[in-house]
Amino acid sequence: MKIFPESSFFQEGRAPALPSLAEVRDLNLKTGNVAATNLNYPPSVIIPSLGVVIKYGLSVSIVEAQTQIMVREESQGRIPVPEIFGWIEDNGQTFIYMSLIEGDTLADRWGGLSDDEKQAICEELHHYVKLLRTLEQDPRDKYIGDNLGKNPLTDIYVIDRPELVGPFQGEDAVKQLQDACGIEIDDDLVSPIVFTHNDLISPNIMITPDPNPKVAALNDWAQSGWYPAYW
Incomplete structure (x- = not known):
């Protein structure tokens, strides 16, 4: 897993580690949403207590996370983009961990x-x-x-x-x-x-x-x- 220790998730000590893949998949299944079993593009998982959203699936790419990092950095935060906490790939699926935006x-x-x-x-x-x-x-x-x-x-x-x-x-x-x-x-x-x-x-x-x-x-x-x- 690629993580960003300087991100607010780790700097604020919200948890020792980002949620595991098993936790993410289990949380999605527990919603009862039939789309949770879709390997290509299941619904994102939201964990309000950690301020985290996990977007994942076969159609999700690390490039999307890298782009968000680039836009945040190049615009010096002037463009509101969710902060990236980390990512990981597993069996063809990419998991992107990012900040939950209230609203x-x-x-x-x-x-x-x-x-x-x-x-x-x-x-x-x-x-x-x-x-x-x-x-x-x-x-x-x-x-x-x-x-x-x-x-x-x-x-x-x-x-x-x-x-x-x-x-x-x-x-x-x-x-x-x-x-x-x-x-x-x-x-x-x-x-x-x-x-x-x-x-x-x-x-x-x-x-x-x-x-x-x-x-x-x-x-x-x-x-x-x-x-x-x-x-």
Whole structure:
């Protein structure tokens, strides 16, 4: 298991160790949710007493955890991302241990928010997206792909199309992707490559539970990576 002793879980002494895989699987089964037996992508396990969420499954990748670490570090904490405590792989499944964010999903609260509250949250999200787009690649090594290791894109709309997932590398990476997709764009309109969450939908946005809600966290970085700015 890869752990981060400097993370708040260990620094605060919440427990001597992160919950074992047997504990995590058992807690999921005890919920009675039939999806708990799904090896590919079972429900995440939440342990409020430890302030921990465990996301796991065959479809979960360590790259997602590494991306969250990168975004937290590169943004110096200005982008609200769950803290990573550790990860482990077992029989093809990856287990990511991260901080539990108190609050509600934007999907659950949106209908009850006032127009002013909705506007304020949208402005916050706009700010965070702008911050994400300040993250930079090495200008000598441009590519379109996931965040680490120049792996193929994980966007769900192209992941089953080998010719579209890349990675696309070099100064003409955007053109390579557009050619693969059959997209024609004038050369003077070529988009820059930026870092993109790529799944910033309301169920993946946590907001605070108080009467003046704010964005508490951006969750689910599984599809994030380096994409053309219009993606």
